[in-house]
Amino acid sequence: MKRVLPPNVSAAQFKDALADFAKAIGSDWVLSSDEDIATYSDIYNPGPEEEWLPSAAVAPGSVEEVQEVVRIANKYKTPLWTVARGKNLGYGTAAPRLPGSIVLDMGRMKKIRMVDEELGYCVIEPGVSFFDLYEHLQKMGGKLMMSVPGNGWGSVMGNALDHGVGYTPYGLHASKICGMEVVMPDGGMLRTGMGAMEGNHAAHLFPFNYGPTWDQMFTQSNLGIVCSMGLWLMPTPDSSLQLTIDIPKAEDIGWVIDTLTPLKVSGLIDQNVFIPSWLGKISVIGTRKDFWDKPSAIPEWRVNELLKQYKLGYWQVSMRLYGEVDVVKAKAEVVKTAFRKQTDQPIDELWWHKGDPTNVMDTTLGVPTAVPLQMGAWVGGRSAHLGFSPVVPAQSSHVLGQLKRSQELYAKYDVDFYASFTIGGRFVNNINMLMFDRDKPKDVQNIKDLFDELIVVTKEAGYGEYRTHLNWMDEVAQTFDYGDNAMTRYNEIVKDALDPNGILSPGKQGVWPRAYRQFARR
Amino acid sequence: MKTPLLFGFMLAVSSLGAAAENSGMPPLPPHQMRLEVPDGDRTQSPASGEQLFSNACGYCHLTFGMGTNVLMGRRMAMGLPPQTALLANRTDLTADYIAMVVRSGQGDMPRITRVDLTDSELALVAEYLTRNNP
Numbered sequence: 001m002k003r004v005l006p007p008n009v010s011a012a013q014f015k016d017a018l019a020d021f022a023k024a025i026g027s028d029w030v031l032s033s034d035e036d037i038a039t040y041s042d043i044y045n046p047g048p049e050e051e052w053l054p055s056a057a058v059a060p061g062s063v064e065e066v067q068e069v070v071r072i073a074n075k076y077k078t079p080l081w082t083v084a085r086g087k088n089l090g091y092g093t094a095a096p097r098l099p100g101s102i103v104l105d106m107g108r109m110k111k112i113r114m115v116d117e118e119l120g121y122c123v124i125e126p127g128v129s130f131f132d133l134y135e136h137l138q139k140m141g142g143k144l145m146m147s148v149p150g151n152g153w154g155s156v157m158g159n160a161l162d163h164g165v166g167y168t169p170y171g172l173h174a175s176k177i178c179g180m181e182v183v184m185p186d187g188g189m190l191r192t193g194m195g196a197m198e199g200n201h202a203a204h205l206f207p208f209n210y211g212p213t214w215d216q217m218f219t220q221s222n223l224g225i226v227c228s229m230g231l232w233l234m235p236t237p238d239s240s241l242q243l244t245i246d247i248p249k250a251e252d253i254g255w256v257i258d259t260l261t262p263l264k265v266s267g268l269i270d271q272n273v274f275i276p277s278w279l280g281k282i283s284v285i286g287t288r289k290d291f292w293d294k295p296s297a298i299p300e301w302r303v304n305e306l307l308k309q310y311k312l313g314y315w316q317v318s319m320r321l322y323g324e325v326d327v328v329k330a331k332a333e334v335v336k337t338a339f340r341k342q343t344d345q346p347i348d349e350l351w352w353h354k355g356d357p358t359n360v361m362d363t364t365l366g367v368p369t370a371v372p373l374q375m376g377a378w379v380g381g382r383s384a385h386l387g388f389s390p391v392v393p394a395q396s397s398h399v400l401g402q403l404k405r406s407q408e409l410y411a412k413y414d415v416d417f418y419a420s421f422t423i424g425g426r427f428v429n430n431i432n433m434l435m436f437d438r439d440k441p442k443d444v445q446n447i448k449d450l451f452d453e454l455i456v457v458t459k460e461a462g463y464g465e466y467r468t469h470l471n472w473m474d475e476v477a478q479t480f481d482y483g484d485n486a487m488t489r490y491n492e493i494v495k496d497a498l499d500p501n502g503i504l505s506p507g508k509q510g511v512w513p514r515a516y517r518q519f520a521r522r
Numbered sequence: 523m524k525t526p527l528l529f530g531f532m533l534a535v536s537s538l539g540a541a542a543e544n545s546g547m548p549p550l551p552p553h554q555m556r557l558e559v560p561d562g563d564r565t566q567s568p569a570s571g572e573q574l575f576s577n578a579c580g581y582c583h584l585t586f587g588m589g590t591n592v593l594m595g596r597r598m599a600m601g602l603p604p605q606t607a608l609l610a611n612r613t614d615l616t617a618d619y620i621a622m623v624v625r626s627g628q629g630d631m632p633r634i635t636r637v638d639l640t641d642s643e644l645a646l647v648a649e650y651l652t653r654n655n656p
Contacts, residue, residue: 028565031636035625039633059637086635093632107637108564131581135555153581286595360586370581370588376630377592383630 001034002050006078006100007516017076018056024068025060029108032056040086040103042095042470044384046436046444046451052095052470054081057103063183063227069104070225071187073503079516080104081505082225084126084158089151089373090385091162092470097507098519104225107155112136113228117143121178121204121232126157130368137233142354144233145366147171152368157229161219163467165422165429167364169234169322171272172424174219176232179204182224185499190214190224204230220467222505222513223498237322240365241332242350245339246313250277253315253403253421254396255342257428260319261394263338264423268331271320271364272424278303278312279418279433283375285310288416297414313345320364325353375418381437386447388432388454390463394423398463399430405457406432413450429466455479474521477510492517556580567642571650574643575610582631583609589631613655617648 005014022030031040032055040057041049055078060066073080081101086094094103110127117140124133130152137144147166149159160173170176179193190196192215195203207215218224247256256275263269282291291306292298298306307314319335321328336347352358352365361369376383388406392398399421410417410432418433432454436447448471455465455472459479468476480487491511495502502513512520557576562568575583582589585608594607605611624644627633639647 028640029637036636039625039635041633043627043632057635057637085638087632089632094635105635105637107635129581131556138555284591369586371586371591373630374588374591381629 001037002053003034003037003055004053004100005055006102007098007519009076009078009100013076014055014078017072017078020072020075021058021069024072025058025065029059029061030056031059031105040094040105042093044089044093044386044438045095046384046386046448046469046471051099052092052097053099054096054103055100057094057105059105059108061108063109063181063189066104066106066109066183066225066227067187067189070183070185070503073102074186074501077501077503077515078102079503079506080225081508082106082222084155084161085129085153086158087151087154088158088162089154090387090469091467095470097470097473097505098516101506106225106227109227115140115144115233117141119205120144120235121230123179123204123228123230124156125228126155126226128156129153130156130159132156134366134368142236145236146233146368147173147176148363148366148368149173150363150372151370152363153370153373156231157226160229160231161221161226163220165272165424166366167272167274167320167422168366169270169272170232171422173231174216177215177219177229178207178232179230180215180218180226181228182218182226184224185501185504192218220509222508222511223495225504234322234366236354237324238354239325239328240320240322240352241328242318242320242352242364243332243335244316244318244348244350245343245345246311247275247315247317247343247345248307248313250314250403250407251400252343254400256315256317257394257399257421257423258396259338259342260317260423261426263335264394265426268334269319270322272422273317273319274364274420274422275315275317276420277418278307278314278316279378279416280372280375280420281312281316282306282310283378283418284371287380288378289380297411297416318364375433376435378416379435379437379443382439384436384438386434386436386451386469387467388434388451388458389465389467390430390458391427391466392430392463394426394428399428401461402430402458402463405461406430406454409450409453409457413446413453415447415450473507474510478522556584564640565642567640567646569643569646571646571648571653572610574639575647575650578634578639578643579609579647592629609651612651615648615651615655617645617652620644620648620651 018030040054042052060069079101081096082104083094085107106126109125111125113123115122130148133156147168147170149164149166160177163174165171179195182190194200194206218226321331358365358367361371376385392402420431422429434447436443464479465476495511495513502515506513506516557573559569559573559577590607594604597606624634
């Protein structure tokens, strides 16, 4: 395994730093063997795994140990790349943007500090996974429901901090954060919101500070290390109805969006509605070779054959309504009437009542699962995936335009098209999955070229990504170019003021401290 | 009622649980309700291998888990019984092989760090998964 030191740090200084870390947190939690380095590389990287290698990892077990780690990192100027559980699969896993950074793995801190069932919130540490919290809530009696993303293996906090989304009414996870405990770049402590007052009883209830509000400053950010946070949880509803409809053609997504958006904006539908294309469904029942035996992208005629054979629509819309039975029934009538104006496709109904068992992978009822990751096996071999994730207005003109651009580029690069649209409100998160076999260098390069062009073409059309893999953090940051990249300059001013040594996660989302700005790709 | 596409597949997977029960295996926890791991020094783990396997590997390797699903397809294609998709039912895994897969990853399984599973915990998991080896 190739070894990389932090920039501008000698081997002797690095050794001294590791010795100090070991004194602070115990030598068992300073991880620096070749095997350790490999476990923190990005195994899904589109390119060599050595591209984003850390120099070591450290895993503190308490807030005080995090503070001490930060002080030592400042002393030796060894940058830290903070991860919660490091399961940001498809966006870089646990690997650092700046090679040689030391991964600050917060996975040992996994206390669920409190759950308030009456007011519907919890206070959690970074190592708490979706499964951990789900099981905890179930053991308490299931009065509260989580919102989970596609990969329940990851950290609840890490997902919210990285702007992950789920599929319940609480699915915009970052918006449900309330009150954080943060270690600052100098090792000091800060509590946000009402928690800024010692002993305040509303620390995780009122979403604003007295004065400027900073919680969101610590999301997708390298300005502090969040050690715990409040997260609002939805009371488990009395009942829920899932309405599922297969939508036959790709272009139908236009009227689907125009039908759903008014219902979403009005609040009649309160969940985030996930609309995957056919490949998302079929990849769970088989791999690519089961359906198409050639290396080229599956042609349209074969797609149509598969849709017919497996009785699939090009899209599948599953809407879930939550609440008292009578309310849900009334809402369902409104939704069905709206769809009936557009299609005769059957609308299937699946009721759930509090206390009923849930489907094992029902993310819309807050049940965590890792099964959606199975799509990665689609291409076979040592498979991996990336997500190209622009945000577009929830209107047919924008959605169809984005769909057309993506489809054309996928066709140009001869790659199977797999997209989903998740209506989160007035906007749609459009996730375009790119799956590849890591052992096929030509395919990997093709995927990278496709990703590059997706960024450029999408930006030219007036849209940007909400999240991206390490490899494109700078490129995507540069697409936010208003005022000659005024936002980049602002981020850098704040970064340099708070973190003069540039210790915390340099390069995260394209925000580089002065100390390492020469590593930015601009 | 419409049968969602995944449901048929899940029924196939759920037969694993029944199969496990019929074969004398303890009933599998529903919905990946994993076993708890007692608090303690994780570098000399006080937990049992079964607890650790369930808690650290159960995300994917209990019934309905992604790993179980993927392995079931592969095992059945090899003419092997579906129950062997559950790692806890296997009798052909070795401790070295388990350690290699955990630390190096396999297929689309990422590598597992020593924060996720310490060396002490990994040894206990390996002991558990090899307990029925001939």
